[in-house]
Amino acid sequence: MARAAAKPAGDPAEQTPAGDPAAQTPAGDPAAQTPAxxxxxxxxxPxxxxxxxxxxxxxxxxxxxxxxxxxxxxxxxxxVDEAEGYIANGYAKPAE
Structure with missing residues (x-):
């Protein structure tokens, strides 16, 4: 049984599909870069x-x-929220 020769890891055919638009975008293109x-x-x-x-x-x-x-x-x-509670319950009134 014959074994197929292994392709080198840097073979571009294994890295990205030929129809992938991202693979066709130049690395220096600002549109291809993720904004910081x-x-x-x-x-x-406080x-x-x-x-x-x-x-x-x-x-x-x-x-x-x-x-x-x-x-x-x-x-x-x-x-304010606490004072309003005491006023509503009749424990206090607003100071004049």
């Missing part, structure tokens, strides 16, 4: 959440961020 990724934008520094000053209508027990809650009639600056 855009440089990553630097992350923006911003402080918007706050709303409220006057407490009730006294709450416990701590908030390690500090006691202000007494009824005293004010505190809270993140």
């Amino acid at each position: 990724a855009a440089p990553a934008a630097e992350p923006e520094p 911003t402080e959440p918007a706050t709303l000053d409220v006057v407490m209508l009730v006294s709450l027990s416990g701590l908030r961020d390690g500090e006691p809650w202000p007494a009824a009639g005293e004010s505190i600056a809270l993140p």
Whole structure:
């Protein structure tokens, strides 16, 4: 049984099909090159959440961020979404 002679690894016939358009594009053609990724934008520094000053209508027990809650009639600056919750529940009102 005769063996077929092995083709060298660099044989162009084995690398790409003759009808492949990519094989016919010159290597220096800019259209054939994949565009480089855009440089990553630097992350923006974190911003402080918007706050709303409220006057407490009730006294709450416990701590908030390690500090006691202000007494009824005293004010505190809270993140807007949290302040809106206390206002909706009648625990606080917007400071004037």
